[in-house]
Amino acid sequence: MKRLGFATPLWRALIAYRVILLGYAAMQTVHYWDAYAHPRIALLVLCVMVAWTVAMTVANAVDRGRRWAVTLADLGVSAVLLLSTVHILGAGDPEATVTGPWVSAAVLACAILGGPWRGMAASLVIIAITCVLPGGPLSQDTLYDIVMLLMGGGVVGLVSQLLRDAEWRMTLMTEREAAVNERERLARIVHDGVLQVLTLVHRRGPDLGPDGAELARLAGEQEAALRGLVLGAHGPVAPVGEADLSALLTGFASTVVSVSGPAAPVLLPADRAAELVAAVAAALDNVARHAGPGARAWVTVEEEHADVLVSVRDDGRGATPEQVESAAAAGRLGVAQSMRGRAEDLGGTMSLVTAPGQGAEVEFRVPRTAGRPVRR
Structure with a gap:
């Protein structure tokens, strides 16, 4: 059955979202440069983020890059880069992470591909790493980010699931309508x-x-x-x-x-x-x-x-x-x-x-x- 690509706008929006968050992460790295215990590693992490954003932009632009192997690799790379913040910050401010909200793009990719439950499961991976970052108890802003990440994974996943259901129904009805039209054409010939x-x-x-x-x-x-x-x-x-x-x-x-x-x-x-x-x-x-x-x-x-x-x-x-x-x-x-x-x-x-x-x-x-x- 031919796919109509109802979820394609979500993937395009994700590409733009990831690029925007990369720019935000770069500005945040510059802002917190003096707070890093290992600023050179922070710069290296930022370079990896740039390269990975380019790779994901190319991958998510086509159907071959919208598969679980690619999406799980995206989540894994994001988790590793976020975890590296533990070494970069030392005992610094946990708000000064190099990745910032950039890692949420991987969560949304899982939600688009797998629906609300898999989207929330991916968000829990990022949340678990966030909870072990240095800096003592989580701040109010961090708790807010955690809740928004969990909700984002669920809501985007639900929208994606509804779009897939609509795509399946539309494709099925289109094929059936074509079959009925052909049958009606043959029926006219037979009847006459x-x-x-x-x-x-x-x-x-x-x-x-x-x-x-x-x-x-x-x-x-x-x-x-x-x-x-x-x-x-x-x-x-x-x-x-x-x-x-x-x-x-x-x-x-x-x-x-x-x-x-x-x-x-x-x-x-x-x-x-x-x-x-x-x-x-x-x-x-x-x-x-x-x-x-x-x-x-x-x-x-x-x-x-x-x-x-x-x-x-x-x-x-x-x-x-x-x-x-x-x-x-x-x-x-x-x-x-x-x-x-x-x-x-x-x-x-x-x-x-x-x-x-x-x-x-x-x-x-x-x-x-x-x-x-x-x-x-």
């Missing part, structure tokens, strides 16, 4: 070509005798399966976000199927919309299989409070209640699993009304969101 041919074979096949009737039956099965495939009801792309149920159901429209719905989008969580579309596909498959030659179907979508109603009505031969029950018991019609099972999984209901010579009507009523019962 293959599905029209299958529909024609399904309608005209019975006129060709027994072999034609069998061919018509197979064409109807393949048409229903192909519609489900191009709509993504069983596709490998996991739905995310919301989907317009009306727009999805228009994919079923053909010379024998009419689809109608509200002018405004009927928005559902995409995974629930996909299951409802699959249930409608099963209902239309029943029409193709059992309603008889030339049967037409009408799919309508309605909104009622917090529920969504979808009905599939046909003008076919219909059936008696006993025929429906026996077919369901024999595993036919798809009523038990493909239709009622899906509706109940969504927390909704499915009803079937049919009579001989009067066609059939299947109604799905499902709540918009999971975990809420439908209105009765």
Whole structure:
């Protein structure tokens, strides 16, 4: 999965932050020069800080330098340079450290890479070294610096973690959107070509005798399966976000199927919309299989409070209640699993009304969101 680089601004800010703190450390070294027991070592430490700042600037500017090996090396060098202050100061003022707040850049690097807990863990390393510096009890200013360092590691780490989560979600949604767009393009091609041919074979096949009737039956099965495939009801792309149920159901429209719905989008969580579309596909498959030659179907979508109603009505031969029950018991019609099972999984209901010579009507009523019962 390609990274979008949401945390890149944090790394750039860290580079600028480190350079600014280097300048501050240089001014502090000049200010406290006379207080050092070993000023030449202090100058050497400052030179190492300059070299390391250049190295970290180059490293953190690219992805290869934003890894744990580099970041832990950064923390280690910062800790060693801070610890050298013990020898440089002697018994001097602990506020006169050569490194000063420059070492906090390594803490923030750990926070950006590892999140709040690793950021605070890195700050504890610097805090532990600060507590052993010479000069007696810690001053109020030093305690303030310690608290700010700990908070900085936690806050920057939290921001970095939120950015990584946003990056992952955005990348995933972008890839899924591209996959859905490609599927919709292919669906249009299939709908305008293959599905029209299958529909024609399904309608005209019975006129060709027994072999034609069998061919018509197979064409109807393949048409229903192909519609489900191009709509993504069983596709490998996991739905995310919301989907317009009306727009999805228009994919079923053909010379024998009419689809109608509200002018405004009927928005559902995409995974629930996909299951409802699959249930409608099963209902239309029943029409193709059992309603008889030339049967037409009408799919309508309605909104009622917090529920969504979808009905599939046909003008076919219909059936008696006993025929429906026996077919369901024999595993036919798809009523038990493909239709009622899906509706109940969504927390909704499915009803079937049919009579001989009067066609059939299947109604799905499902709540918009999971975990809420439908209105009765």
